[in-house]
Every structure is written in C-alpha cells, then in structure tokens.
Amino acid sequence: MKLSSKEQAGIVILEPRGKIMGGPDASLLHDKLHECIDGNQNRIIIDLAQVDWMNSTGLGILISSYTTLRNNGGHLKLANVTDKIKSLLTITKLVSVFEAFDSVDEAVASFK
Amino acid sequence: MSSELFTSLAYCLIGGFLIFLAITVTRDNLSNKLNRVTGGMFLCAGLGPIFVAMGTIMSSSSAASGNLEGSVLYGLHHLWEMFYPSLLLFSWIFPVDRLRKFRHQRLRYLIFVPQIMQVALLVFFGQITGIFEVLRLDPAAEGLLALILKPLSGLLEWLFYLISSLRNEHTAVFGAINLFYVGAAIYFLESGRKYLSNPRLLSQTRLVLWGTRLGLGLFVVAHLGTTVLPYEFPPAIKSTLMILALLVATGIFIAATIRYQFLDVRLILRQSFVYTVTSGLLVGAYVLIVIESKQILIGLFGEQAEVISYAFIIVILLLFQPINNWIDEIIRSMFIRTRTDHRNILQRFSRQVISQFDPKKLRVIIDDSLRTSLLVEKVLFVQFDDEVQEYAILPDEDQPRRVVIDRNDLMLRGINLLDAPAYFDSLSDFMEGSSLGERLGERGIKMILPMKDADHMLGFVGLTNKIAGYRYSSEDINLLSVLSNQMVSALTNARLYVESLERIRLQEEVNMARQIQLGLLPSKPPTVSTAAIYACSTPSRTVGGDFYDFIQVDKDRIGIVIADASGKGMPAALMIAQIQAIIRSEVNNGNRIETMMKNMNQQVVAASTSEKYVTLFYGELDTTTGRFYYANAGHNYPVLARANGEIEFLKEGGVVIGALPSMEYRSASVQLGSDDILFLFTDGLSEAMDQNDVEYSEERIHEFVCKHRHKCPDDLVASILSDMKEHDPIDPPRDDTTIIALKMNNNIQVLS
Numbered sequence: 001m002k003l004s005s006k007e008q009a010g011i012v013i014l015e016p017r018g019k020i021m022g023g024p025d026a027s028l029l030h031d032k033l034h035e036c037i038d039g040n041q042n043r044i045i046i047d048l049a050q051v052d053w054m055n056s057t058g059l060g061i062l063i064s065s066y067t068t069l070r071n072n073g074g075h076l077k078l079a080n081v082t083d084k085i086k087s088l089l090t091i092t093k094l095v096s097v098f099e100a101f102d103s104v105d106e107a108v109a110s111f112k
Numbered sequence: 113m114s115s116e117l118f119t120s121l122a123y124c125l126i127g128g129f130l131i132f133l134a135i136t137v138t139r140d141n142l143s144n145k146l147n148r149v150t151g152g153m154f155l156c157a158g159l160g161p162i163f164v165a166m167g168t169i170m171s172s173s174s175a176a177s178g179n180l181e182g183s184v185l186y187g188l189h190h191l192w193e194m195f196y197p198s199l200l201l202f203s204w205i206f207p208v209d210r211l212r213k214f215r216h217q218r219l220r221y222l223i224f225v226p227q228i229m230q231v232a233l234l235v236f237f238g239q240i241t242g243i244f245e246v247l248r249l250d251p252a253a254e255g256l257l258a259l260i261l262k263p264l265s266g267l268l269e270w271l272f273y274l275i276s277s278l279r280n281e282h283t284a285v286f287g288a289i290n291l292f293y294v295g296a297a298i299y300f301l302e303s304g305r306k307y308l309s310n311p312r313l314l315s316q317t318r319l320v321l322w323g324t325r326l327g328l329g330l331f332v333v334a335h336l337g338t339t340v341l342p343y344e345f346p347p348a349i350k351s352t353l354m355i356l357a358l359l360v361a362t363g364i365f366i367a368a369t370i371r372y373q374f375l376d377v378r379l380i381l382r383q384s385f386v387y388t389v390t391s392g393l394l395v396g397a398y399v400l401i402v403i404e405s406k407q408i409l410i411g412l413f414g415e416q417a418e419v420i421s422y423a424f425i426i427v428i429l430l431l432f433q434p435i436n437n438w439i440d441e442i443i444r445s446m447f448i449r450t451r452t453d454h455r456n457i458l459q460r461f462s463r464q465v466i467s468q469f470d471p472k473k474l475r476v477i478i479d480d481s482l483r484t485s486l487l488v489e490k491v492l493f494v495q496f497d498d499e500v501q502e503y504a505i506l507p508d509e510d511q512p513r514r515v516v517i518d519r520n521d522l523m524l525r526g527i528n529l530l531d532a533p534a535y536f537d538s539l540s541d542f543m544e545g546s547s548l549g550e551r552l553g554e555r556g557i558k559m560i561l562p563m564k565d566a567d568h569m570l571g572f573v574g575l576t577n578k579i580a581g582y583r584y585s586s587e588d589i590n591l592l593s594v595l596s597n598q599m600v601s602a603l604t605n606a607r608l609y610v611e612s613l614e615r616i617r618l619q620e621e622v623n624m625a626r627q628i629q630l631g632l633l634p635s636k637p638p639t640v641s642t643a644a645i646y647a648c649s650t651p652s653r654t655v656g657g658d659f660y661d662f663i664q665v666d667k668d669r670i671g672i673v674i675a676d677a678s679g680k681g682m683p684a685a686l687m688i689a690q691i692q693a694i695i696r697s698e699v700n701n702g703n704r705i706e707t708m709m710k711n712m713n714q715q716v717v718a719a720s721t722s723e724k725y726v727t728l729f730y731g732e733l734d735t736t737t738g739r740f741y742y743a744n745a746g747h748n749y750p751v752l753a754r755a756n757g758e759i760e761f762l763k764e765g766g767v768v769i770g771a772l773p774s775m776e777y778r779s780a781s782v783q784l785g786s787d788d789i790l791f792l793f794t795d796g797l798s799e800a801m802d803q804n805d806v807e808y809s810e811e812r813i814h815e816f817v818c819k820h821r822h823k824c825p826d827d828l829v830a831s832i833l834s835d836m837k838e839h840d841p842i843d844p845p846r847d848d849t850t851i852i853a854l855k856m857n858n859n860i861q862v863l864s
Contacts, residue, residue, distance in 0.1 A: 056657075093744075093746050097771075
C-alpha cells in the first residue's frame with residue numbers, strides 16, 4: 001500500500017493505493033492518523049478509489065482508524081468505496097458504522 | 113691437539129650463541145625487568161663455555177707457562193657462576209614477580225655476593241696475601257703499640273687463614289652455594305607454575321624445570337663426587353660433567369625460549385643471526401678487496417697509489433652499497449615469515465570459527481586464540497545484548513557476574529569512536545567518571561579491540577598485557593585488527609544462526625498452537641434424528657483464525673458456531689480460544705442469542721485491540737421442529753438452499769465481534785424443511801484465488817450448492833472442496849477453509 005494525502009476545505013483526505021493488507025500498512029496509516037490528530041485535524045476522509053483489494057487485517061486497520069479518531073473526537077468517512085470493499089463492509093455489517101460516500105466531494109459536503 | 117681445538121671452537125660457538133641470545137633478549141625490551149634478568153642469565157651462562165674454550169687454548173698453546181690455576185683468567189672464569197644467582201632471580205620474577213611487595217627490593221641482589229667474592233678472591237689473592245704480609249706484626253715486637261696491635265694482628269691472622277682456606281676449598285664452598293641456589297630456583301619455578309594458566313607457558317616452564325633439574329643432577333655428580341666421595345674423578349671427567357651440566361641446562365633454556373617464542377625473540381634472533389653472518393662476510397670481502405687492490409695499485413701507480421687507493425675505496429664502497437641493499441632485501445623477504453606466522457594464526461582462527469555458531473564456544477575460541485597465539489594473559493569480553501539493548505561485561509573467572517554498562521558511560525562512547533585496536537592508555541580522555549574505565553583499569557586492560565560491523569559496535573575485547581608484561585608489537589596490532597574483523601563476522605553469523613533457531617522454535621510453537629486449536633474443534637458433528645450434519649476445516653500453513661463448534665443447548669436444541677478471526681497466527685488463535693470459552697459460557701447461562709452476541713462483543717472488545725475482530729455466525733437448530741434461530745455477526749452469509757432450488761441468505765445480526773464497543777445485535781429465525789440444505793463457510797472458500805487473481809466467489813458457491821443440493825452433506829462438501837482445488841490448486845490452502853453443511857430429513861415435525 002502507498003499513502004498520499006491532501007486537504008480539501010479543512011478536511012484531510014487520505015488516498016491509499018494498492019492493497020490494504022496489514023503489516024506495515026497498519027503502522028503507515030496509524031502514524032498518518034496520529035499526525036493529523038496531533039495537528040488538530042480530526043475530520044478525515046479515506047478515499048478508497050485506488051484500493052483494489054483488502055483482507056480481514058486491512059479491514060481491521062480501517063476499524064481501528066475509525067476507533068482512534070472517534071476516541072479523539074473526530075470522524076472518519078469513506079469515499080469511492082469499490083464494489084468489492086462495499087460487499088465486505090456489507091457482509092461484516094460495518095456499513096452501519098462507517099459512513100461511505102460515492103465521491104470525495106459528497107463526503108466533504110457531509111461534514112458541513 | 114686438533115680435538116682440543118675442535119672442542120674449544122664448539123665451546124666458543126655455544127658461548128657466543130648464548131651471549132648473542134642474551135643481547136637479543138635484553139634488546140627486545142630493555143625496560144622490562146624480566147628481559148634484563150633473562151639476558152643477564154644467558155650472558156653469564158655464555159661466559160662459562162667461552163672461558164673454558166680460552167682456557168683450553170691457553171693451556172695447550174703455553175703449556176710451558178704452567179700454573180693456569182693462578183692466572184687472572186682462571187679467576188675471571190668463575191664469573192660465569194653468576195648464572196646461578198641470576199637463575200634464582202629469574203625464578204623469583206617469572207611468571208609473576210613474587211618479590212614485588214618486598215620492601216627492600218635491592219636486597220635481593222645480595223645473592224650475587226658469594227660469586228663476586230669468589231672471583232675477587234681468586235683474582236686478587238696475590239694482592240691480598242701481599243697486604244697481609246705487610247700488615248703482619250713481627251711476633252718479637254714489644255711495647256705498648258705491639259700490645260694494642262697484637263689482638264688485631266691475631267684477628268688478621270685468623271682472617272687470612274679463613275680466606276686462604278676459602279681459596280683452597282673454593283670449589284667446594286661456592287659449589288655448595290651454587291647448588292643451593294639451583295635447588296631454590298627449582299623450588300620457586302615449581303611454585304610459580306600455579307600462577308600460569310596459559311597452556312603454552314605451562315609446557316615451557318615444564319621444559320625449563322626439567323632442564324634445570326637435569327643440569328643440577330649432573331652438577332651434583334660432578335661436584336659432590338669430587339668433594340664428598342673418597343674417589344677423585346680425573347679432572348677431564350669432572351670438567352666434562354660440569355660442562356655437560358651447564359650445556360644441558362642452558363641448552364634447554366634456549367630451546368624453551370626459542371620453541372615457545374617465550375620472548376617473541378625467535379624472529380629477531382633469526383634475522384639478526386643472518387644479518388651478522390652476512391654483514392661479517394660482506395665486511396670481510398670488502399676488506400679483502402681493499403687490501404688486495406692496494407697491493408695492485410701500489411704496483412701500478414707507485415707513489416700516487418695512496419691517493420688513488422682512497423678514491424678506489426670510495427668507488428668500492430659505492431659499489432658495495434647496492435649489494436648491501438640487495439642482501440638486506442633478500443633477508444627481509446626471507447623473514448616475511450612473520451606475516452606467515454600471523455597468517456597461520458588467522459587461518460587457524462577462521463577455520464575454527466567458520467563452523468562455530470554457539471556464541472559461548474566462539475568466545476572460548478577467541479579467548480584461546482588470543483592467549484596461545486599472542487600470549488595474551490587475560491581476555492575480557494564486552495558484548496551488546498540485543499534483547500535488553502545494553503552493553504555488558506561478560507562473566508569470567510575474575511568476575512562471576514555479568515556487569516551491565518551504563519549507556520552513557522563516557523569510556524563506552526570513547527571506545528565506540530575507535531575503528532582499530534587501541535591502547536587503553538590512549539583513551540584516558542574518557543576516563544572521567546566512567547565506571548567502565550575504572551573497571552577496565554582494575555582488570556589491567558591494556559588494549560581495546562573494538563568489534564564493529566557496518567553501523568554498530570557489537571562489543572569489544574579487552575586485553576591485558578602479554579604474558580609476563582610484554583608489550584604488543586605493531587605486527588600484533590595489525591593481526592588484532594584483522595582478527596577483530598573475523599570476530600565480527602563470526603559473531604554476526606552466530607547471532608543469525610541463533611535467530612534462525614529461534615524462528616524454528618517459534619514455528620514449532622506455532623505448530624503446537626495449531627494442535628491445540630485443532631483440539632478445540634469438535635471431533636465429529638453431532639448426530640440428530642432430523643438432520644445430517646457434516647463439518648470440516650482445512651487448515652492453511654500457519655495457525656489460522658477459523659473455528660467451528662457444536663453445542664448441545666438443551667435436549668432439543670443444538671448450537672452451531674462458525675467463526676473467522678481477522679489476521680493469522682497466534683493472535684487469531686488466542687482470540688478464537690477466547691471466543692469458544694465465551695460462547696460456551698453464554699450458552700450455559702441461557703441468554704437469548706442477541707444478548708449473547710452483545711456480551712460476547714463487549715468481552716472481546718475489552719480484551720483486544722480494535723483492529724482485531726471476529727466474524728461469527730451462531731445458530732440454534734430445534735431438532736424436533738426444524739426451526740433455526742440465528743444471529744450473524746459480520747460473517748459470510750450462510751446459504752440456505754431450499755429443496756425446490758430457491759436460495760436464501762442468513763444475514764440478520766450485527767457488526768463483527770470485537771471491533772467496536774456497545775454494538776446491538778438482532779436475531780432471526782427460519783423454518784427448515786426436509787431436504788433443505790444449510791451451507792456455512794468461511795472466506796477461505798469464497799476467496800480462494802486462481803493464478804489470475806480471480807476469486808472462487810460467493811456467487812459460485814451459491815450456484816454450486818444449489819446445483820448439488822440433492823447430495824448428502826459430506827458428498828457436497830467433498831465436491832465443493834475438489835471444485836475449489838481445481839480453481840486454486842495450492843496445498844495447503846492460502847487461508848483456513850471451514851465448511852459446515854446441514855441437510856434436513858423428513859423426520860421433522862413442523863409446527864403449524
């Protein structure tokens with residue numbers, strides 16, 4: 001997994017690319033999240049447009065990111081969830097937990 | 113005549129060699145007492161044969177001049193007997209100076225007094241007699257003066273008598289003293305051996321001791337034989353025995369010195385010997401040429417020959433210079449052996465360490481190599497411990513416990529800066545307040561050998577002085593620096609080996625965990641009158657997170673669990689074990705399914721981090737009615753294939769277990785009819801991938817189950833597994849694959 005980030009209207013958008021599979025991916029995403037939290041930016045969108053695959057550990061990383069942010073008074077939203085990941089979220093019933101949007105703009109708008 | 117010449121020549125050579133050895137030993141390190149004493153000892157020993165040879169020559173050449181006994185040479189020849197006190201002195205200070213704490217150090221030299229006295233007595237006896245003659249009072253003298261001087265004269269008389277009898281019996285008296293010295297020396301050498309741990313040095317002293325004993329034996333026979341026994345040896349035999357004693361003792365000393373490189377002189381010795389011979393020859397040739405050429409030049413130039421001859425000498429000198437250099441080079445190349453010797457050490461060392469992966473044994477080899485090859489007295493190891501990330505002095509005979517070094521110790525930092533072996537003294541800038549520095553000082557460490565790989569200091573080796581206080585030569589330091597590189601790679605190899613062993617051990621532990629985990633699975637599915645149940649779990653290579661269980665809830669109801677923990681390995685296995693325990697206790701408590709799921713979620717959330725979760729499906733089959741109650745916590749939807757080919761999915765429930773706190777769960781129920789098939793699975797089946805990264809997929813499962821719904825559960829499972837194998841032939845599978853199939857029969861009494 002590779003990770004880049006940008007900011008849009010004061011909201012951090014994280015853009016992972018490739019497969020989210022755990023191992024080093026977990027710490028990469030966590031470090032980034034904590035960096036944002038420390039910088040007082042606790043509204044974060046993860047843009048999954050370029051994530052083609054995610055295993056159970058990868059999903060675990062998303063869950064813990066969600067928990068971390070919520071514990072710090074923030075919010076995590078997902079954007080551009082691919083069908084594959086959407087079905088994963090559906091089966092695990094995490095759709096009810098994560099707010100998932102079809103585009104980054106919609107996700108950004110939802111924060112207002 | 114010629115045999116006499118031959119023996120005296122042999123004596124001369126032996127004596128010369130001993131003296132040469134004495135000079136070499138002393139020159140090797142003049143500041144060291146042991147060198148000086150050993151040198152002195154060899155010098156005295158060398159004087160013996162030289163004097164004997166000179167005596168032989170003189171007596172044969174000037175037989176007419178007669179009385180050799182009275183000559184100055186005869187007196188001086190006893191100088192060699194100083195060998196005995198030097199031997200005693202040597203035995204005191206080797207290998208450890210045992211008189212170090214004795215306050216009046218210089219008093220020890222009093223042991224030389226008898227020998228000096230003997231020489232003085234023999235050389236100056238004539239003068240002494242003369243003095244006594246002058247002082248002797250005329251016995252007829254009268255008067256006051258005579259009255260006063262008489263007792264004095266008596267005393268002198270008595271003294272004279274004593275001296276002359278001493279002179280007459282000097283061989284016996286001083287021989288006895290020498291004998292006593294040798295005995296004492298043997299005793300001290302023997303007692304000194306307990307200070308030795310170096311095996312090489314031990315065998316060396318053993319050799320020296322035997323030499324001394326043998327020499328002593330011969331000496332006693334020669335000496336006591338003449339004085340104690342009534343039988344008088346012919347002087348020839350006597351002197352032969354004496355000389356033999358001398359030669360055996362000193363010869364063995366020489367052998368010990370050279371063979372065991374006792375003072376590192378082997379090389380210097382050989383080199384200087386060859387130098388001496390060749391330069392002697394060269395000078396001889398030079399002189400010969402100069403003299404000869406002068407003759408020729410005088411013949412040729414007559415009067416001007418003198419001036420021309422000087423010019424000629426200069427020309428020859430210039431001519432000899434390159435020859436000299438050339439010889440010098442040859443000798444040097446001959447003695448490149450110094451490197452070969454060191455190369456031998458290195459080769460032996462590499463051979464030994466290359467197959468040694470036990471760090472402890474490796475240290476023993478390093479310790480042994482340094483002690484035997486370089487004669488290092490003691491070796492101290494400081495190593496970095498990866499586990500606690502600290503440097504520590506490893507235990508040894510002087511210090512039974514490991515001593516951890518403070519991370520900020522100034523000396524440690526100083527040593528960290530080193531790239532090559534360095535004298536401990538050169539690190540004095542880092543001594544201040546450093547407990548490591550203090551400790552190294554206490555242990556007598558003189559040389560620090562850092563062991564560094566590309567970016568990290570693995571530790572260092574501290575070396576005391578070489579045995580008996582010898583310094584390190586520049587060659588030693590070069591060798592140490594190469595050895596330290598070897599040590600680094602050996603230690604790194606050993607560490608990697610230990611790590612790989614650790615990995616194997618961990619793998620074994622994982623295997624054991626897998627056995628335990630498999631033990632948690634039910635050995636066979638329950639038999640119920642209304643349904644056929646089949647379950648199977650194919651483990652992947654590592655400990656996975658799949659789990660299934662059957663629980664008898666009450667006499668009619670049977671609980672079915674299928675779960676998959678996120679991740680793999682130990683954490684997943686532990687989580688599964690926890691889930692099984694919770695689920696069984698919840699069922700025992702008789703809680704409703706939704707409460708049970710909520711409690712389970714709470715407990716798992718509390719016990720694990722949020723990225724770890726379990727997808728879990730729990731269902732209860734009423735075996736009499738065929739009613740199936742369930743809750744699905746984020747698990748792959750179980751497929752219900754109706755007898756008529758319709759497909760339903762059991763979705764109702766809630767979020768995966770263990771991810772988020774305070775989750776609510778809902779339960780639902782379905783009515784199962786005869787020949788309906790309930791098919792539960794984990795993602796190992798649905799996500800089995802072919803080489804094009806195409807998953808087996810849930811859709812394919814649905815179709816397969818529907819198509820093969822007429823099969824009995826075990827056949828269905830076997831055929832879908834073989835279908836999956838076709839899709840993804842990897843064995844064992846990438847992920848755990850668990851399947852439960854349940855098929856109702858027509859014994860059920862469906863409630864209206």
